[in-house]
Amino acid sequence: MSALSDLITPAALIDEARMLRNISRMQDRMNALGVRLRPHVKTSKCVEVARRQSGQGAQGITVSTLREAECFFAAGFNDILYAACIPPNKIDRALALRRQGCNLTVIVDSVEAARALVASDHAFDVMIEIDSDGHRSGVRAGDRLLIDIARELTGGGANLKGVLTHAGSSYDLNAPETLEQLAEQERREIVAAAEQLRAAGFSCPEVSVGSTPTALSATHLPGITEVRAGVYVFFDLVMANVGVCTPENIALSVLTTVIGHQPEKGWVIVDAGWMAMSRDRGTAKQAHDYGYGAVCDVQGNIIEGYTVAAANQEHGIISRDSRSPDHDIAKRFPIGSLLRILPNHACATGAQHSCYHLVEGSGQISRWDRFNGW
Amino acid sequence: MSALSDLITPAALIDEARMLRNISRMQDRMNALGVRLRPHVKTSKCVEVARRQSGQGAQGITVSTLREAECFFAAGFNDILYAACIPPNKIDRALALRRQGCNLTVIVDSVEAARALVASDHAFDVMIEIDSDGHRSGVRAGDRLLIDIARELTGGGANLKGVLTHAGSSYDLNAPETLEQLAEQERREIVAAAEQLRAAGFSCPEVSVGSTPTALSATHLPGITEVRAGVYVFFDLVMANVGVCTPENIALSVLTTVIGHQPEKGWVIVDAGWMAMSRDRGTAKQAHDYGYGAVCDVQGNIIEGYTVAAANQEHGIISRDSRSPDHDIAKRFPIGSLLRILPNHACATGAQHSCYHLVEGSGQISRWDRFNGW
Numbered sequence: 223m224s225a226l227s228d229l230i231t232p233a234a235l236i237d238e239a240r241m242l243r244n245i246s247r248m249q250d251r252m253n254a255l256g257v258r259l260r261p262h263v264k265t266s267k268c269v270e271v272a273r274r275q276s277g278q279g280a281q282g283i284t285v286s287t288l289r290e291a292e293c294f295f296a297a298g299f300n301d302i303l304y305a306a307c308i309p310p311n312k313i314d315r316a317l318a319l320r321r322q323g324c325n326l327t328v329i330v331d332s333v334e335a336a337r338a339l340v341a342s343d344h345a346f347d348v349m350i351e352i353d354s355d356g357h358r359s360g361v362r363a364g365d366r367l368l369i370d371i372a373r374e375l376t377g378g379g380a381n382l383k384g385v386l387t388h389a390g391s392s393y394d395l396n397a398p399e400t401l402e403q404l405a406e407q408e409r410r411e412i413v414a415a416a417e418q419l420r421a422a423g424f425s426c427p428e429v430s431v432g433s434t435p436t437a438l439s440a441t442h443l444p445g446i447t448e449v450r451a452g453v454y455v456f457f458d459l460v461m462a463n464v465g466v467c468t469p470e471n472i473a474l475s476v477l478t479t480v481i482g483h484q485p486e487k488g489w490v491i492v493d494a495g496w497m498a499m500s501r502d503r504g505t506a507k508q509a510h511d512y513g514y515g516a517v518c519d520v521q522g523n524i525i526e527g528y529t530v531a532a533a534n535q536e537h538g539i540i541s542r543d544s545r546s547p548d549h550d551i552a553k554r555f556p557i558g559s560l561l562r563i564l565p566n567h568a569c570a571t572g573a574q575h576s577c578y579h580l581v582e583g584s585g586q587i588s589r590w591d592r593f594n595g596w
Numbered sequence: 597m598s599a600l601s602d603l604i605t606p607a608a609l610i611d612e613a614r615m616l617r618n619i620s621r622m623q624d625r626m627n628a629l630g631v632r633l634r635p636h637v638k639t640s641k642c643v644e645v646a647r648r649q650s651g652q653g654a655q656g657i658t659v660s661t662l663r664e665a666e667c668f669f670a671a672g673f674n675d676i677l678y679a680a681c682i683p684p685n686k687i688d689r690a691l692a693l694r695r696q697g698c699n700l701t702v703i704v705d706s707v708e709a710a711r712a713l714v715a716s717d718h719a720f721d722v723m724i725e726i727d728s729d730g731h732r733s734g735v736r737a738g739d740r741l742l743i744d745i746a747r748e749l750t751g752g753g754a755n756l757k758g759v760l761t762h763a764g765s766s767y768d769l770n771a772p773e774t775l776e777q778l779a780e781q782e783r784r785e786i787v788a789a790a791e792q793l794r795a796a797g798f799s800c801p802e803v804s805v806g807s808t809p810t811a812l813s814a815t816h817l818p819g820i821t822e823v824r825a826g827v828y829v830f831f832d833l834v835m836a837n838v839g840v841c842t843p844e845n846i847a848l849s850v851l852t853t854v855i856g857h858q859p860e861k862g863w864v865i866v867d868a869g870w871m872a873m874s875r876d877r878g879t880a881k882q883a884h885d886y887g888y889g890a891v892c893d894v895q896g897n898i899i900e901g902y903t904v905a906a907a908n909q910e911h912g913i914i915s916r917d918s919r920s921p922d923h924d925i926a927k928r929f930p931i932g933s934l935l936r937i938l939p940n941h942a943c944a945t946g947a948q949h950s951c952y953h954l955v956e957g958s959g960q961i962s963r964w965d966r967f968n969g970w
Contacts, residue, residue, distance in 0.1 A: 230970050231685070264909055286871075286910040306867065306910050307855045310932040311605070331856050334931040358911055359856050359865050390908065481681045482705050482733050491733050493680065497660075497968075501875035501944055534764065535638055535943055536660040536680050537732055557708040558684040569909055570875055574947070576969050595950050596604050596872075 226520060226560060226587070231479040232498035234575040235562065236590070237522055238582045240473035241455060242274065248437065248454045249278045255443045260284050260303060260430070262452030265569045268578060268592040269297040271455060284432075284450045288315045289596050295324045303327045303430075305386065305450065307351060307359060310338040317344055327383055331360050336371050340378025348380045349428065350419075352387040354411035355404065360387060363415035372424045384428025385419070387412045388450070392435035396465050396509060401439035408436050413445035438466045456568035459516060463508035469516060469524055474571060475562040476515070477579075478538065480555050488547025490540040490555045494563055496533040500570035514538060515563035522562050530563055538563070600894060600934060600961065605853040606872035608949040609936065610964070611896055612956045614847035615829060616648065622811065622828045623652045629817045634658050634677060634804070636826030639943045642952060642966040643671040645829060658806075658824045662689045663970050669698045677701045677804075679760065679824065681725060681733060684712040691718055701757055705734050710745050714752025722754045723802065724793075726761040728785035729778065734761060737789035746798045758802025759793070761786045762824070766809035770839050770883060775813035782810050787819035812840045830942035833890060837882035843890060843898055848945060849936040850889070851953075852912065854929050862921025864914040864929045868937050870907040874944035888912060889937035896936050904937055912937070 226235075252259040261275045264286035272283055272294065282301030285291045291302050292315075300323070308316060308328045319326045330336045331351040339346055350371050353360030361368045375382050389408035395401050408431050419426040431443070432450030443449070456474040457467040478494035496514065505512045514530035517540055532539040540555070542548045555561065565571035572578075573594055580588045600609075626633040635649045638660035646657055646668065656675030659665045665676050666689075674697070682690060682702045693700045704710045705725040713720055724745050727734030735742045749756050763782035769775050782805050793800040805817070806824030817823070830848040831841040852868035870888065879886045888904035891914055906913040914929070916922045929935065939945035946952075947968055954962045 227685070230689075232970060307865070309853045309855045309867065311601070311853055315604075332931060335856070338932070353858075358908060358913065359858070479683045479685055481683045482709070484727075484733070491681070493683065496876075496944065497947060498970075501877070501941075502870075503875070503877070534732065539732065557706060558712070567875075570870065573871060574968075594871075594948075596606060 226477055226581070229477055229579055229587070231477050231560070232494040233477045234572060234578045235475050235477050236456070236578045236580045237473045237475070238580055240471060241271070244454055244457055244471060244473060245275055245278050248451060249280065251438065252449055253279065255440065257443050257446050258448040260448050260450045261455065262286070262305070262432070262450050263290060263294060265452040265455055266572060266592060267594065268590050269294065270590045272299065275455065284452070287596050288312055288319070289593070291319055291324065291326055293593055295319060295322070301325050303349070303450070305329060305388070307331050307335055308339065309335065313339060313342050316346070317342055320344065320346070329386060330371060333367070333370050333374050336374040336378070336380070340375060340380050346380050347383045348375050349384050349386045349430065350382070352385050352412050352415045354387040354408045355389045355391040357391040361415070363411050363418060368415060368418055369422050372419055372422070376424065382424055382426070384426050384430065384447070385412055385415050386430035386450070389431070389433050389436045392433045393460065393464060395435065396463060398439065398465065401435050401465070402441060405436035405440035409440065409443055409446055416445065434461060435464050435466050453568050456572070458568040459512045459564055459566045460504040460508065463505055463510055469564060472564045474568045475518060475522060475564050476571065478561050478563055480557050480559045480561065482557065483552040485549055485552045488541050488549060488551050490551050492530070492538045492540055492561065493536060494530065494538045495536045497535050498574055499530065499533060499538065499563060499565060500567065500574050502567040502570035504566045512566060515565055518562040518564060520560040520562060524564070600851060600955070603851055603953055603961070605851050605934070606868040607851045608946060608952045609849050609851050610830070610952045610954045611847045611849070612954055614845060615645070618828055618831055618845060618847060619649055619652050622825060623654065625812065626823055627653065629814065631817050631820050632822040634822050634824050635829065636660070636679070636806070636824050637664060637668060639826040639829055640946060640966060641968065642964050643668065644964045646673065649829065658826070661970050662686055662693070663967070665693055665698070665700055667967055669693060669696070675699050677723070677824070679703060679762070681705050681709055682713065683709065687713060687716050690720070691716055694718065694720070703760060704745060707741070707744050707748050710748040710754070711752070714749060714754050720754050721757045722749050723758050723760045723804065724756070726759050726786050726789045728761040728782045729763045729765040731763070731765040735789070737785050737792060742789060742792055743796050746793055746796070750798065756798055756800065758800050758804065758821070759786055759789045760804035760824070763805070763807050763810045766807045767834065767838060769809065770837060772813065772839065775809050775839070776815060779810035779814035783814065783817055783820055790819065808835060809838050809840050827942050830946070832942040833886045833938055833940045834878040834882065837879055837884055843938060846938045848942045849892060849896060849938050850945065852935050852937055854931050854933045854935065856931065857926040859923055859926045862915050862923060862925050864925050866904070866912045866914060866935065867910060868904065868912045869910045871909050872948055873904065873907060873912065873937060873939060874941065874948050876941040876944035878940045886940060889939055892936040892938060894934040894936060898938070
């Protein structure tokens with residue numbers, strides 16, 4: 223494949239140069255902070271992308287589903303952290319991976335889940351999830367439940383590998399100082415949890431934090447052994463609003479074809495609707511609302527002021543942000559012309575596609591498969 | 597497969613009895629109105645579902661992508677309407693289908709697209725899209741552009757098959773009288789467009805309307821030959837808020853496993869996040885906001901007042917609607933227990949899955965593949 227015009231639209235594109243810069247930036251930062259980087263591959267679900275991350279120094283991967291664990295293990299990745307609490311009905315699949323030689327670590331945040339795990343009679347590697355910001359799962363540092371879970375695990379023969387947390391509330395911030403404060407809170411809370419375990423006589427070698435915004439905002443990470451982050455590999459408009467990248471850093475876009483116009487309204491109709499962009503409207507509540515995405519020319523240069531203002535399943539409606547419609551829009555974007563759309567949320571937009579088309583600096587295009595499902 | 601507990605969660609389920617009732621209801625209504633029903637298969641993207649629709653009397657199918665056209669043609673469907681304006685770069689694929697014997701009809705709403713189509717030197721069957729409610733694409737009845745397009749098509753050797761419209765603004769309504777008014781507007785506008793063409797000497801045998809809400813609200817359809825509708829096959833919470841079904845009619849749900857709790861907040865954490873439910877928050881602006889979905893027990897009975905209030909990629913947070921958190925929630929929904937979640941938008945939720953699990957009245961479960969992509 224040698225030209226974007228040969229692709230069937232809508233199509234997910236990766237700008238290789240931008241992706242490699244994003245990977246370097248995070249890896250350099252983690253190296254400077256003296257911690258390991260364990261990328262979260264839920265963003266790309268693509269073996270080729272993860273190989274680029276490993277190639278620059280990442281150690282191990284984080285997954286959000288057992289299907290990701292299975293696919294990446296089959297592709298040669300061995301050190302895998304499954305970072306969603308494992309329920310009883312998924313233990314057999316995790317065990318099958320362990321028995322095939324996969325160095326799979328699972329997590330729990332309850333005595334019930336710990337009990338089901340040790341009932342398998344297999345010495346799982348387990349981490350306990352810590353709640354460092356109240357946004358979702360995990361045990362609070364200082365809660366005696368943490369000790370109860372550790373006792374259940376080690377008493378049952380599991381290997382307590384450490385603690386992990388994810389300050390997901392970082393997505394709601396947009397100022398460097400509050401991001402730095404949250405990164406420090408994430409660090410402080412999980413280090414306190416690790417100390418609580420150690421004081422009670424448990425070993426806690428691994429102390430794992432992570433979210434793209436806190437990873438890029440932390441200024442020191444004493445007590446932390448590894449950082450997990452996912453979306454940084456592509457970045458997106460939500461992250462641009464959070465303030466940890468610019469729209470020009472975004473490596474993922476959707477190639478689309480103009481299929482019609484409503485000139486009196488200043489609308490261009492394109493073939494990238496929500497099926498191609500996802501229904502994610504993460505920028506709706508942020509400082510800059512990009513609708514369903516920001517419009518770029520076919521080379522990926524942002525066309526200031528134009529967004530996908532509305533979307534149906536296979537139709538996107540592009541219009542100018544301002545209140546004055548662009549009545550020349552049919553001439554500016556003729557039927558059949560190609561555009562690229564930058565996504566609100568790279569994880570969600572990627573999930574709508576079965577493959578990426580890697581666009582190299584030379585203009586060469588390669589197909590990289592991704593997978594979905596559970 | 598004989599039990600829901602054998603499925604990997606999250607999993608998309610179809611309640612067969614509900615689906616068959618939904619199909620009958622729409623077919624009976626179209627029969628009574630004296631029009632053909634051409635289901636929009638973009639909702640299910642599943643051959644087995646479409647066969648049930650044909651089996652009850654539907655004639656032909658509507659598709660939103662050429663991939664749907666190719667997959668359904670390969671499965672034996674021949675009468676296919678591709679209901680998104682075809683741009684020049686998709687003509688070759690449409691032509692390939694025609695040459696294989698597929699009775700594919702395409703649509704246009706511009707002279708430019710019509711010109712590209714006739715430049716193929718193939719006598720395509722073409723319909724002109726009419727804009728009956730200003731919500732998206734199409735030519736307004738009375739606009740001389742309609743005649744220009746018809747002239748371009750017929751002058752170039754295409755077969756002008758008729759006109760079609762989609763009153764998509766019906767999704768924003770919720771009262772029977774305004775829905776009935778919009779159905780009449782949809783009918784009136786397209787009949788006017790057909791008359792305009794006929795008065796100018798063009799043949800216009802087909803006059804096609806459709807959206808699930810207007811199809812179920814129209815009381816008479818003189819001048820209309822066929823109705824297109826998609827989401828009625830499953831229904832969803834958006835349609836329940838529009839008022840054309842009840843939550844108990846919804847045939848699609850997502851089976852999920854409880855993976856954790858935050859008892860003091862009254863939260864249950866489940867493994868159905870937005871990856872399983874989609875990011876569609878279509879009920880957010882409606883009378884009843886269901887968050888990311890309404891919670892049912894494993895048999896599909898609604899548990900009043902509980903919704904998936906928040907979602908991350910692979911985590912859903914279930915809580916009670918009221919301001920008083922349910923502190924007994926960990927006992928009510930223990931770790932490992934199964935629930936079903938009804939979707940806001942069946943088209944969007946289905947798209948997150950590669951297959952459905954059909955649950956028959958007997959409890960027997962069958963796997964039905966669906967497809968995505970372009």
